[in-house]
Amino acid sequence: MTTSHDYDLIIIGAGPIGLACGIEARKNGLSYLIIEKGCLVNSLYNYPLNMTFFSTSERLEIGEVPFISHGAKPNRVEALEYFRRVCTTWNLNVKLYEKVVSLEPSTMGHVIKTVKGAYSCSHAILALGFYDLPYLLNVPGEELPKVKHYYDEPHPYFGQKIIVVGAANSAVDVALETFRKGADVTMVIREPAILESVKYWVKPDIENRIKEGSIKAYFNSEIRKIDNISVEIETPDGVRILENDFVLAMTGYQPPFEFMEACGIKFRDDEFHTPVYNEQTMESNVPNLYLAGVVCGGLKTNKWFIENSRVHASMIVQAIRKNSGK
Numbered sequence: 001m002t003t004s005h006d007y008d009l010i011i012i013g014a015g016p017i018g019l020a021c022g023i024e025a026r027k028n029g030l031s032y033l034i035i036e037k038g039c040l041v042n043s044l045y046n047y048p049l050n051m052t053f054f055s056t057s058e059r060l061e062i063g064e065v066p067f068i069s070h071g072a073k074p075n076r077v078e079a080l081e082y083f084r085r086v087c088t089t090w091n092l093n094v095k096l097y098e099k100v101v102s103l104e105p106s107t108m109g110h111v112i113k114t115v116k117g118a119y120s121c122s123h124a125i126l127a128l129g130f131y132d133l134p135y136l137l138n139v140p141g142e143e144l145p146k147v148k149h150y151y152d153e154p155h156p157y158f159g160q161k162i163i164v165v166g167a168a169n170s171a172v173d174v175a176l177e178t179f180r181k182g183a184d185v186t187m188v189i190r191e192p193a194i195l196e197s198v199k200y201w202v203k204p205d206i207e208n209r210i211k212e213g214s215i216k217a218y219f220n221s222e223i224r225k226i227d228n229i230s231v232e233i234e235t236p237d238g239v240r241i242l243e244n245d246f247v248l249a250m251t252g253y254q255p256p257f258e259f260m261e262a263c264g265i266k267f268r269d270d271e272f273h274t275p276v277y278n279e280q281t282m283e284s285n286v287p288n289l290y291l292a293g294v295v296c297g298g299l300k301t302n303k304w305f306i307e308n309s310r311v312h313a314s315m316i317v318q319a320i321r322k323n324s325g326k
Ligand SMILES: Cc1cc2nc3c(=O)[nH]c(=O)nc-3n(C[C@H](O)[C@H](O)[C@H](O)COP(=O)(O)OP(=O)(O)OC[C@H]3O[C@@H](n4cnc5c(N)ncnc54)[C@H](O)[C@@H]3O)c2cc1C
Pocket: 012, 013, 014, 015, 016, 017, 018, 035, 036, 037, 038, 040, 041, 042, 043, 044, 047, 048, 051, 052, 053, 054, 055, 098, 099, 100, 101, 127, 128, 129, 130, 131, 132, 256, 259, 292, 293, 294, 295, 304, 305, 306, 307, 308
């Protein structure tokens, strides 16, 4: 495999924050490349089709490109349109559908190998997000096609008995949307209540649906076994067998820790497995390797989001300029 081109900066991940890093590099005259394993803003592309962002559109803007949406808060289609426009406005240097498989130190900085080739660069950014690895239920039957870890839209669940696992924003959104499109919804929730972190304008809705019984909920309960026609759950009142057509496991996602470790990243000894980085420069424990976006929070995947991590891009590029005298 030959190494092509020496870049000042390679950014792994073309999510909103990876794109923001590319824009900042371009503005500052660095040679750069963004490498993405899927399509542009791959995580957003895989979000539920009818989702609406909780942020207003101007808070998601990057690269001074105005984000105009029909409502105050944009939806997924508007966000995809927006980030495509950002990419063309800045004529960003992005390679799509090219998964990065390794990043190793070299005399120059790093060598990055992908499924299609190899690249060298003096600095690199991991802007990997957290949406690729769902937390598994780890129960028999999880491999059945009726069990989903990603939710797209409500129509397939019309007239079906579904179980939604989880008590955070995604689970609540899925339970309400499928219920309103004609599904028979039961929530299985490990905790004693809907989580406090659920959006304040949605929480009363789900709590009232549960109270009136239109959405059933088992609290302090967990799925034990899934088969083609039923699900076994353990509840405080004993084991229950529920008739079931689909299980939507909205149990969250985690960053690609294995890949990060293989890149040499170390982690703090805390409950969130937070990666080690300098909070002023975003540089990790590996010299000239930076972290940006949601990946910086480790398992606390709601710590960093688009709104509050857009700033990582300029922090990193300023640090690179300072280090390298560019
Ligand atoms: C339903 C939902 C609603 C949300 N609403 C909001 C909101 O209103 N406001 C807000 O600020 N945030 C919101 N968020 C959070 C926000 O979407 C994420 O924080 C944001 O996507 C983080 O951007 P990122 O660039 O860090 O990561 P991502 O957008 O996840 O991008 C990471 C990219 O890296 C790529 N990648 C990973 N591994 C590799 C590899 N080995 N090689 C190449 N590419 C790789 C992935 O394919 C992905 O495209 C929401 C999240 C969800 C799930």
